[in-house]
Amino acid sequence: MPPLSSTDVRRLKLIAMVLAGGQGERLYPLTRDRAKPAVPFGGIYRIIDFTLSNCINSDVRRIFVLTQYKSSSLDYHIHFGWNVLSPALGEFIRTIPPQQRITESWYLGTADAIFQNIYTLEQERPDLVLILSGDHIYKMNYRAMLEAHFAKNADLTIACIPVPREQAKLFGVAVVDTDSRIIDFQEKNPTAPTIPGSPDLCLASMGVYLFNTRTLVREVSIDAKTDSQHDFGKNIIPKIIHSHAVYAHDFMDMNKKPIKYWRDVGTLDAYWESNMDLVAVDPLFNLYDPDWPIRTAPHQAPPAKTVFNDPWPGGRRGLTLNSLLSPGCIVSGGFVENSVLCPGVRVEEQARVTESIIMDGTVIGRGCVVHRAIIDKGVHVPDGITIGVDTRADRDRYVVTDRGVTVVPREMRYT
Amino acid sequence: MATILIVEDDDHQQLLYQEVLQEEGYNVIVARSGKEALELAQRVTPDLVVLDIAMPGMDGIETLGRLLSKNNQLPIILHTAYATYKDNFMTWSADAYVVKSSDLTELKKEIERVLAKRGEGKK
Numbered sequence: 001m002p003p004l005s006s007t008d009v010r011r012l013k014l015i016a017m018v019l020a021g022g023q024g025e026r027l028y029p030l031t032r033d034r035a036k037p038a039v040p041f042g043g044i045y046r047i048i049d050f051t052l053s054n055c056i057n058s059d060v061r062r063i064f065v066l067t068q069y070k071s072s073s074l075d076y077h078i079h080f081g082w083n084v085l086s087p088a089l090g091e092f093i094r095t096i097p098p099q100q101r102i103t104e105s106w107y108l109g110t111a112d113a114i115f116q117n118i119y120t121l122e123q124e125r126p127d128l129v130l131i132l133s134g135d136h137i138y139k140m141n142y143r144a145m146l147e148a149h150f151a152k153n154a155d156l157t158i159a160c161i162p163v164p165r166e167q168a169k170l171f172g173v174a175v176v177d178t179d180s181r182i183i184d185f186q187e188k189n190p191t192a193p194t195i196p197g198s199p200d201l202c203l204a205s206m207g208v209y210l211f212n213t214r215t216l217v218r219e220v221s222i223d224a225k226t227d228s229q230h231d232f233g234k235n236i237i238p239k240i241i242h243s244h245a246v247y248a249h250d251f252m253d254m255n256k257k258p259i260k261y262w263r264d265v266g267t268l269d270a271y272w273e274s275n276m277d278l279v280a281v282d283p284l285f286n287l288y289d290p291d292w293p294i295r296t297a298p299h300q301a302p303p304a305k306t307v308f309n310d311p312w313p314g315g316r317r318g319l320t321l322n323s324l325l326s327p328g329c330i331v332s333g334g335f336v337e338n339s340v341l342c343p344g345v346r347v348e349e350q351a352r353v354t355e356s357i358i359m360d361g362t363v364i365g366r367g368c369v370v371h372r373a374i375i376d377k378g379v380h381v382p383d384g385i386t387i388g389v390d391t392r393a394d395r396d397r398y399v400v401t402d403r404g405v406t407v408v409p410r411e412m413r414y415t
Numbered sequence: 416m417a418t419i420l421i422v423e424d425d426d427h428q429q430l431l432y433q434e435v436l437q438e439e440g441y442n443v444i445v446a447r448s449g450k451e452a453l454e455l456a457q458r459v460t461p462d463l464v465v466l467d468i469a470m471p472g473m474d475g476i477e478t479l480g481r482l483l484s485k486n487n488q489l490p491i492i493l494h495t496a497y498a499t500y501k502d503n504f505m506t507w508s509a510d511a512y513v514v515k516s517s518d519l520t521e522l523k524k525e526i527e528r529v530l531a532k533r534g535e536g537k538k
Binding site: 100101102103104105115118119121122217218221224225226227 | 479480481483484485487488504505507508510
């Protein structure tokens with residue numbers, strides 16, 4: 001079968017549905033005022049930008065984003081930042097809040113989110129539905145998945161990533177035969193079977209599903225009439241592998257590193273770590289590859305700036321090392337290392353910021369020490385404050401994660 | 416005795432289905448519109464609903480969704496003169512789709528089948 005061209009993909013009757021309704025409770029307080037896909041990431045991005053960029057780069061250009069909780073900033077981001085397709089050509093990125101057309105509850109699970117939007121599928125009548133999560137950081141070529149789906153004549157193809165056997169307990173694991181057909185699917189089972197020929201690896205589901213529409217609609221409609229958890233991983237997939245052609249697809253990673261990169265930034269520690277994956281000299285996750293650009297809402301801001309070069313140590317010296325520095329930042333006589341600074345951050349003299357994520361418009365006052373911290377937007381940290389050095393003391397005032405990352409909520413006041 | 420709610424706007428058909436299903440031994444109640452069906456289903460909790468699609472006001476597809484939003488396990492058979500709705504995804508959450516005919520054998524068979532399935536689920 002010949003590979004699909006860009007034009008081939010655009011001509012497919014394919015729509016993407018991005019599930020962007022999760023509450024993201026384990027990312028609290030970053031999700032106190034925003035949906036998880038709208039949480040800032042990597043300086044200038046929001047988490048959902050990675051999935052949407054994958055779509056655009058794969059020529060998937062009919063995209064519905066299913067929003068739900070606290071969707072206002074996500075909605076704004078998509079309308080303002082992703083108004084890049086031409087509805088006149090049948091291409092779009094549209095957000096859909098819950099319509100309560102066939103139920104009075106909010107989405108009960110991933111399958112219920114699709115069931116509640118069957119009206120949209122009926123209006124569009126696609127042949128294929130690509131179900132994506134708005135919560136994941138990865139670079140995936142969905143075109144390769146489409147090719148695999150057609151080659152296997154599958155009803156459902158599930159994108160998977162090989163993970164060390166010890167991590168099977170964290171994921172839905174696909175048990176496959178030598179033809180990649182899924183013969184069993186085990187949700188978060190520490191003793192799930194390994195990949196044939198690779199006794200140390202399991203095949204973890206990435207929550208990326210390519211369905212033939214009729215199979216999808218049939219199955220979510222049946223599931224809706226049961227009292228299951230209405231979840232693809234827990235209910236739909238384990239059931240339909242026995243009756244349908246369900247295949248695993250080892251995803252085509254466009255990150256070009258020896259180990260495939262895919263992260264569900266579901267917890268504060270995972271969020272902090274995947275931001276740190278960006279700052280290394282040879283970053284695990286590469287934002288700078290022009291072959292697979294990650295785009296976001298354009299941000300108007302002056303260039304980032306460092307100020308002061310007094311004799312050092314002792315004097316004021318604006319210094320930023322191994323860090324991401326977004327537009328509008330001013331490092332004014334402070335020291336920043338291994339950190340991610342979002343737009344408009346200010347680091348005042350003699351302040352030290354290390355291994356931290358500082359979000360838009362936050363000011364780190366003179367002489368502050370900030371280590372292994374996440375400071376949300378619009379915080380004015382007064383002069384001389386220490387964050388993340390004494391995590392025991394921090395626990396009285398902030399959220400501190402299991403791995404000792406201190407999190408300061410948005411617009412926290414220090415008076 | 417199973418209670419069947421018939422939702423049908425046409426008087427003659429209403430009478431026909433009511434008589435035939437009563438002969439079959441079912442307890443039958445009738446609603447003339449989607450709106451009435453929603454009210455009745457709340458009050459009576461039928462064991463099965465036979466639902467017309469083309470009705471003035473709220474049509475059967477909308478009624479189907481609203482009935483399921485109140486009780487997602489309520490068995491519903493769509494019963495319509497048109498075969499075209501069968502391919503409409505919105506109708507796929509019904510338990511059966513029967514095209515109206517003067518011969519009611521299929522309707523009776525489907526009612527029996529859906530009720531039996533439901534009975535199994537309860538065991």
